[in-house]
Amino acid sequence: MELADLAVAAAMQRAGLNTWIPEGEGKWSLPLHFLPDGAGWVELMRLLPGVRLGLHRHTGEVHALNLAGGRRLNDGRLVRAGDYIHEPAGNVDWWEATGTEELIVHVVVKGEVEYLGAHQRVLQRISAANRLEDYHRHCALTGAQPQALR
Template sequence: MDFAHFTVAAAMRRAGLDAWIPEGEGKWSLPLYFLPDGAGWVELMRLLPGVRLGLHRHTGEVHALNLAGERRLNDGRVVRAGDYIHEPAGNVDWWEATGTDELLVHVVVKGEVEYLGAHQSVLQRINAADRLEEYRRHCKAMGVQPRELG
């Protein structure tokens, strides 16, 4: 068993889940931890090759470690398994899963994620409370009790 599979299996058990939380076509998440006082969250993100995260801004810093697969950032950099990216608060970017393998990223998000439209208007905001509620809804739909992930 490789490292990524071991990590996912352990995270699933810890969260009390046997399935990823779907977030749209070819994108899933798995919560690992919710930071105190709603300051942010830690999760695994899984994307199929070709799936793109739209233009977004972070109100807090983000730390991301690629565990498997690769992604291309809007500045052209290719991030592969084992590569680490730090995004400071206020960073605006988009990126997409590339290559032939599924992308698996360990992400620590502080603050909110704001998805942007024309002229950088905010189309959607996602914060820790939203992520926690998604986890609870998914647990309810799966018939499992949510765990304390904080």
């Protein structure tokens, strides 16, 4: 069994889920931990090849470890399984899943993620509270018992 498969199985068990949380066309998440006082969250993120995360800004730092698949960052760098990326607070970027394999990334997000439109206008803001609400909503829809992921 590969590392990504082990991580997914452990995350499913820890969160009390048997399905990923859908977040849009070709994108899902699995929560691992919610940081104290709403400071951020830790999750597995899964994207189908070709799915692109739009332009966004991080209000806190982000740590991301590719467990499977690849992605191309807006600066042209290719990130493969086993590669680690640190994004400092204030970083603005976009990226997309590449190749033929599903992308699975272990992500630690501090602060919020702000999706941006023209002239850096904030279109959507995602916080730890939003992620926790998504988790509880998914549990309610699937009949799962929410776990204390703290």
